[in-house]
Amino acid sequence: MVKQILAGETLPLRSAVLRNNLPLEECVFETDSQGFHLGAFVDDKLVSIATFFPEDYSELGHGGYRLRGMATHPNYHGKGYGTQLIQFAINHLRNEGISYLWCNARSTALGFYKKLNFMVVSDEFIVPGIGPHFNMSIQIQ
Ligand SMILES: CC(C)(COP(=O)(O)OP(=O)(O)OC[C@H]1O[C@@H](n2cnc3c(N)ncnc32)[C@H](O)[C@@H]1OP(=O)(O)O)[C@@H](O)C(=O)NCCC(=O)NCCS
Structure with missing residues (x-):
């Protein structure tokens, strides 16, 4: 089951899966009070998370979410x-009425986003401390 969750509920999985077990307070995004957070639950266990907030990708114009x-x-x-x-x-x-969704995709996760029909919109670049990424986006209107 997918439902909206609070920013604080995302932190344990963010830390464990994306931030090498950094303390939870260091896994907060500056944008966490904007947009929304989704969680997928198996029984009562939160097994997958994602965060969405308004931010344009300069080359794609207005009406974007990240x-x-x-x-x-x-x-x-x-x-x-x-995927859910x-x-x-x-x-x-x-x-x-949002036009497109974009992300900094880890190069190791490119196949996941491609299966969801995201397109690569940048050259590969390095995010310090994390590794190689591409910007990817999907048109939604
Ligand atoms: C990337 C990630 C979020 C995918 O989540 P998931 O719940 O496993 O994804 P799904 O089960 O919905 O996968 C959908 C499809 O994408 C494929 N896929 C998943 N992760 C993939 C990856 N890293 N590379 C290539 N393909 C991938 C799945 O095999 C599946 O293919 P199928 O439809 O042929 O069976 C998860 O692997 C993860 O947390 N990885 C570590 C953190 C990470 O890289 N996050 C993304 C940061 S940009």
């Missing part, structure tokens, strides 16, 4: 939970 903090618990990879979150968000954003 995805950050996409993470699925390793025991639940490949079971469709990440993105599809839920795209349906919601389409109803809200």
